[in-house]
Amino acid sequence: MSVIDTPHLYDLAIIGGGAAGTLTAIGVLREAQRPLRVLILEPDLPLARGVAYATTYPEHLLNVPVAKMSGFAAQPEDFLDYLQDVQAFPALDRDTLAHRFVPRQHYADYLRLRLQQTAAASIAQLQVRAEHVRALQADAEGFTLALDSGAQLRARAVALAPGNALRPLPARGAGALPAGKRVEAWDYPAVRAISPAADVAIVGSGLSMVDTVMSLLASGHHGAIHVLSRHALLPLPHAAGPAADYDPQPLLAMNLRQRMRALRRHAAEASARGIPWQSVMERIRPLGQALWQSLSFDDQRRFLRHVVRYWDVHRHRVAAPVHAQLLTLAEQGRLQVHRGRLQAVVSEGACVQLLAHDIRRRPLQLDVHCVVNATGVEMRAQAMRNTLLQQLLGSGVARPGPHGIGIDSAPDGSLIDAHGTIETRLQVLGSLRIGRLWESLAIPELRGQAAHAATTLLQQLQP
Incomplete structure (x- = not known):
């Protein structure tokens, strides 16, 4: 080249x-x-x-294991082959590496x-x-x-x-925040450069938020971490377990409401048999595009308005150890998750004031040193x-x-x-x-x- x-x-x-x-x-x-x-x-x-x-x-980390990350469908183990060829993880045998999130x-x-x-x-x-x-x-x-x-x-x-x-920060005054007080989650060096003592507000609770929290931890951060999002739903973990064996094809003929009921039923039936709900989601993974295209236009709109965030946390999962770290931080009080809609951000001296409304439209205010935009893909x-x-x-x-x-x-x-x-x-x-x-x-x-x-x-x- x-x-x-x-x-x-x-x-x-x-x-x-x-x-x-x-x-x-x-x-x-x-x-x-x-x-x-x-x-x-x-x-x-x-x-x-x-x-x-x-x-x-x-x-x-990658959000799926090595064995599922080949760039070529006809060579399903190609990424695994590469990691072994370059000896990226010499201490791991092939089977162990295949199941790792690297x-x-x-x-x-x-x-x-x-x-x-x-x-x-x-x-x-x-x-x-x-x-x-x-x-x-x-x-x-x-x-x-x-x-x-x-x-x-x-x-x-x-x-x-x-x-x-990246979606822009959805708040009045966001564009006026000075450098250092507003950080984009995808600006990885800027996130790493946040002062370890700073109180941080992360707007958005998806995968970009997870990246931000992991970087803060890696840089020795010990200030408060607030996560603000409309649904306050954190990504869920992958889980090992038997594969689900139900037939997903009938879902294609159902409307959105019927599909949601059917998936809940399949998850409950799987759980009763010791099969994790994650296996139920894996079963429909190859049908993702067909499921979307077979919905009516109105059902697609309903999905975008009412279902998408719940779908995201079940579909776009993280490695179990990463999820465990998030839960530990929350239990320790170091990670606080707030459900609300951000309205405005204001620079006040050394701090940033976030003004929001909670689910009951009551005022919610967070005072931090910087805000991280982790609102995800535009x-x-x-x-x-x-x-x-x-x-x-x-x-x-x-x-x-x-x-x-x-x-x-x-x-x-x-x-x-x-x-x-x-x-x-x-x-x-x-x-x-x-x-x-x-x-x-x-x-x-x-x-x-x-x-x-x-x-x-x-x-x-x-x-």
């Missing part, structure tokens, strides 16, 4: 070099039958990190090595450019991409995988603060996805424009497809999307 500084004509431009973009490049390079020119445009090098795998801190930093290294190996063996040429794409226009021959540097380049096909964006494309997405939507090259989530795409991942026309030369990956697929963030979905995008794009690039 090489970093280039001059614009050229490319066969394929991959916008975004996180996990999805990297896996797409690997797929194209593996399957290319002629010397295509492939370009990855990623402003934040090195490749393969994105948001999820950008952390270099050992306290940030630091996330290993995953970016894994994908990057696989990309380098594939590029070295491919007839196609891979290049990398460390730039933002600010605009894209389509014509009969392909696409013109305008870069932040002012340069333009041409590509016959495009993969759009810009990764995840799903509305218009709110992602991404110049390219704003341009695509504003010019009609793209349209919002269902419920305003992401941008719209066909079942095969092809972009759908404002007129409903399917653009097969432009493949959409990752969080931008949540509105259509719901499950579109985890590695099993990303590797599937990337493999399909690679096949589709290579077909588009045939002479």
Whole structure:
């Protein structure tokens, strides 16, 4: 791979070099039958990190065990093979390592090595450019991409995988907080730099909150930690146990209310047999996208309004030792969880005052030294603060996805424009497809999307 500084004509431009973009490049390079020119445009090098795998801190673990994290469906043990090849955990035997939750930093290294190996063996040429794409226009021959540097380049096909964006802090006055008093949860060094004595408020109680708490602990933090969220639900743990054996297919014909009742019944029946509820959730894991797509539009809206947070804590689980640490902190009084809706934040001397309403609309006030925004992934494309997405939507090259989530795409991942026309030369990956697929963030979905995008794009690039 090489970093280039001059614009050229490319066969394929991959916008975004996180996990999805990297896996797409690997797929194209593996399957290319002629010397295509492939370009990855990623402003934040090195490749393969994105948001999820950008952390270099050992306290940030993968949320699923090694055995389930291969980047390639046809090579289910590939990540495990990599960890053994590089002797990342020499004291662990293969079976023990397969069931471990390892630091996330290993995953970016894994994908990057696989990309380098594939590029070295491919007839196609891979290049990398460390730039933002600010605009894209389509014509009969392909696409013109305008870069932040002012340069333009041409590509016959495009993969759009810009990764995840953090939701803004949902409070009046958030933008006026001085540096150091407001920290983004995904700014891992900034979280680590919080004073150990500081009282901290974390807004949001999902996986980003868990990362923040783990970093505070790792840096010797001993101040108070407050967690404020609308539902005050913490992520739940993985659990070992027998597999559930019920048939999940009938769920697809049910409406949302019926599905929720059925899942509760399956969980109760499993518990009576000594099977953890987590196994019930694992049973429906392969049907995640089908379950979403088979809901009516109105039921999807009900899910987003009333069910999504309960779904998240059961679906997106954490390693059991991490969950145990959270419970211990709560029992010790060091971690206090508050249910409420944040209204405003105000800088007061050395402190930050958070003003909220609890579930009964009574005033709730927290006085801390800094506030951490851990509100999670922004799903509305218009709110992602991404110049390219704003341009695509504003010019009609793209349209919002269902419920305003992401941008719209066909079942095969092809972009759908404002007129409903399917653009097969432009493949959409990752969080931008949540509105259509719901499950579109985890590695099993990303590797599937990337493999399909690679096949589709290579077909588009045939002479």
